[in-house]
Amino acid sequence: MADHTYIQVILPLRLEWEPCYRLPEGIRADVGDRVRVRFARQEYVGAVSAVDVQPQTDESRILPILALEAGLPKVLPEEIKFWRAVSDYYLCSIGEVYKAAYPTLKIDQEEVDARIRERLESRLERLKEKESRARRDDTRERYRTEIETVEAQLRGEAPTRESAPVTLSPAQDTAAAAARQAFADGKTVLLHGVTGSGKTEIYLKLAQETLDQGHSVLFLVPEIALSRQLEDRIAAVFPDVRVFHSGVSAARRSQVASCVRTSDRYLVLGTRSALFLPHHNLGLIIVDEEHDTSYKQDAPAPRYNARESAIMLGVIQQAHVILGSATPSLESLYNAETKRFVKVDLKERFHTGEEADITLIDTVAERRKRGMTGSFSRKLLHEITKTLEAGEQVLVLRARRSYAPSVQCTECGEIPRCPHCHVPMSLHRGPDRLVCHYCGHTEAYTGRCPSCHGELQPLGAGTQRVEEELTALYPERRIARLDGDTPDAEEAGIIRSFADGNIDILVGTQIITKGFDFDGLSLVAVLQADSLVGQQDFRADERAFQLLEQFRGRSGRRGKPGRIVIQTREPEHPVYARLQGGNDADLLAERRLFGYPPYTRLVHVNLKDGNEKRLDFLSKELRNAILAAFSDVDTPPAVIGPYAPAVDRIAGESIRQIRVMLARNKALTSLKKTLEKTLLSFGKERKYTAHLAVDVDPV
Numbered sequence: 001m002a003d004h005t006y007i008q009v010i011l012p013l014r015l016e017w018e019p020c021y022r023l024p025e026g027i028r029a030d031v032g033d034r035v036r037v038r039f040a041r042q043e044y045v046g047a048v049s050a051v052d053v054q055p056q057t058d059e060s061r062i063l064p065i066l067a068l069e070a071g072l073p074k075v076l077p078e079e080i081k082f083w084r085a086v087s088d089y090y091l092c093s094i095g096e097v098y099k100a101a102y103p104t105l106k107i108d109q110e111e112v113d114a115r116i117r118e119r120l121e122s123r124l125e126r127l128k129e130k131e132s133r134a135r136r137d138d139t140r141e142r143y144r145t146e147i148e149t150v151e152a153q154l155r156g157e158a159p160t161r162e163s164a165p166v167t168l169s170p171a172q173d174t175a176a177a178a179a180r181q182a183f184a185d186g187k188t189v190l191l192h193g194v195t196g197s198g199k200t201e202i203y204l205k206l207a208q209e210t211l212d213q214g215h216s217v218l219f220l221v222p223e224i225a226l227s228r229q230l231e232d233r234i235a236a237v238f239p240d241v242r243v244f245h246s247g248v249s250a251a252r253r254s255q256v257a258s259c260v261r262t263s264d265r266y267l268v269l270g271t272r273s274a275l276f277l278p279h280h281n282l283g284l285i286i287v288d289e290e291h292d293t294s295y296k297q298d299a300p301a302p303r304y305n306a307r308e309s310a311i312m313l314g315v316i317q318q319a320h321v322i323l324g325s326a327t328p329s330l331e332s333l334y335n336a337e338t339k340r341f342v343k344v345d346l347k348e349r350f351h352t353g354e355e356a357d358i359t360l361i362d363t364v365a366e367r368r369k370r371g372m373t374g375s376f377s378r379k380l381l382h383e384i385t386k387t388l389e390a391g392e393q394v395l396v397l398r399a400r401r402s403y404a405p406s407v408q409c410t411e412c413g414e415i416p417r418c419p420h421c422h423v424p425m426s427l428h429r430g431p432d433r434l435v436c437h438y439c440g441h442t443e444a445y446t447g448r449c450p451s452c453h454g455e456l457q458p459l460g461a462g463t464q465r466v467e468e469e470l471t472a473l474y475p476e477r478r479i480a481r482l483d484g485d486t487p488d489a490e491e492a493g494i495i496r497s498f499a500d501g502n503i504d505i506l507v508g509t510q511i512i513t514k515g516f517d518f519d520g521l522s523l524v525a526v527l528q529a530d531s532l533v534g535q536q537d538f539r540a541d542e543r544a545f546q547l548l549e550q551f552r553g554r555s556g557r558r559g560k561p562g563r564i565v566i567q568t569r570e571p572e573h574p575v576y577a578r579l580q581g582g583n584d585a586d587l588l589a590e591r592r593l594f595g596y597p598p599y600t601r602l603v604h605v606n607l608k609d610g611n612e613k614r615l616d617f618l619s620k621e622l623r624n625a626i627l628a629a630f631s632d633v634d635t636p637p638a639v640i641g642p643y644a645p646a647v648d649r650i651a652g653e654s655i656r657q658i659r660v661m662l663a664r665n666k667a668l669t670s671l672k673k674t675l676e677k678t679l680l681s682f683g684k685e686r687k688y689t690a691h692l693a694v695d696v697d698p699v
Helices: 077-089 094-101 104-133 137-155 170-184 199-212 224-235 250-262 272-276 306-317 330-337 363-368 378-389 463-473 488-499 540-552 574-579 585-594 612-629 668-685
Strands: 006-010 020-022 034-039 042-051 188-193 216-220 242-244 267-270 282-288 320-325 341-346 357-362 393-397 406-409 426-428 433-435 442-444 456-459 479-482 505-508 521-526 563-568 600-609 638-643 653-663 692-696
Touching (some): 006 094, 042 094, 077 094, 077 306, 104 250, 170 199, 188 199, 188 330, 199 224, 216 272, 216 306, 224 267, 224 488, 242 250, 267 272, 282 306, 306 320, 330 585, 357 574, 378 393, 378 521, 378 563, 479 488, 521 540, 600 612, 600 668, 612 638, 612 653, 668 692
Parallel strands (some): 188 320, 188 341, 216 267, 216 282, 242 267, 282 320, 479 505
Antiparallel strands (some): 006 020, 006 042, 034 042, 433 442, 600 653, 600 692, 638 653
């Protein structure tokens, strides 16, 4: 490394530029080095992005770095390149991406690791000295063994245990061959396999081939719970799989990062954050359940989608990318239609068997003839009883956690709402409390109206109440619940117990619809399905179909017949017709007609402010500024709003949105840059930057 007087540093802040710092005499630095600096009276650990730069300001005002953090690992050039790609696409600063990749807790853990490394290096020196002085062969051999152990710890290398062979069916083998051909042509693969077709086996086969070629594999899943079940399946083939997600301890995540940084051959299974590991020799990126909205980060910035970001990373790493789903997103189907992706179909189930039969139950009609018992129709209870008597299992989906989504006074009709958000508060049992599911505000539940002291009556049923009803109906059966209120420490145990057949009925929210594989499951049931199809969003039908089709696919594995029972007030809804044999062409045609994604690029500009009058005024001013910025464009974007979203106040701040719909053509990149400059300029001039957030490709 050569001496450099001035360096450019990426800081974990929302900055439009990368600040310049001076290196003290005798200090050397290179791109990727970590440095401690002062910015706006605060200390930060930044990453050097450029060296030997020419200052753009008075040199006397340029601060020196506080320290070169030699103990912290260098940031790889591929990482910085990836950060810039994410920053450009999602219209955020590279500092915000850096903060996502290297959050404060990660840096703290790195500093702990650096101290551990110092101790290991010191121990290694002492062992080598003792080995050199040893007189007996057995003593020297003992020291040599200890030295090799410490050296392996310092290298952080992944073990190299042999993987087990992966055997494919003829249909899977044909799909894998098609994927290989697409990779050879430089294309991303969209693997469209029906539920139970064995997509995972194809992933593992391609992963095995990639590892055998000396490259690494990144296997992404949308949820931690799904990762936990997949880990067992993958470990049976690859004993050295490394797992990375927020449910893993900070020390363990640091070990995985160290392995990725130093090893040329590894397999990492993780959620979206695993994209920001220090990858440098990737050969394959797998995005399972690519349609899942959990791949999208809502806040804070970068508000990225792991599916699109994985493709960016694949380009940078020159790695193949395969996206898989039984219900591909319309965006991915569009990309296959326009030849950006190669679509590979897998229509044959791995184990022979038909798709689960569908039964729709009209709850309005059932209530009219007194055919309901609490949340359950007698028809559904008959199916549950029949399933349990056959020694098989049941999954029950209710898309709302809590005991009741809301409560209402029987005297004055008031529905208690969160004082910080414009939403009803949900009733939770054990202990009884009212909870806001948006900001987390909690109040003790007395059962009495705060206004007139009348009795409060629970409205509707959440997962807690459904579990209570089932326990009363089937007291001899083992019943459990899995939702957002389930402690992380218990989640894996519940999934494993259900997989092992130790739970008869499992009640849960959307988490139970994910790609789990349960041998003994033959019946899945959906309660109050109207909450899925009744949302006011252009993606509502697509999401509802994906969720129901995925849930349907959980039953009837291993050649057994499966069934899905859906209770709804609207059995004629088009989503159910599509579930019974519709296709994607109708939804794509509808999107094209109304100019919605994937035929356009959608950007949401979100504004939040505790002062609603100021918010309304400035949101209208921002809309005018956006329109003015595109006044000379041949095909200006459609600008809708400002408008209040369905939930227009969270945590004491009112919300307004402006929707910008950009034409999907060659001018797209320049249009996004124009929008970004307009927002930056408006934020500066009005001192409103902290109130603005940009969401590219919202879901």
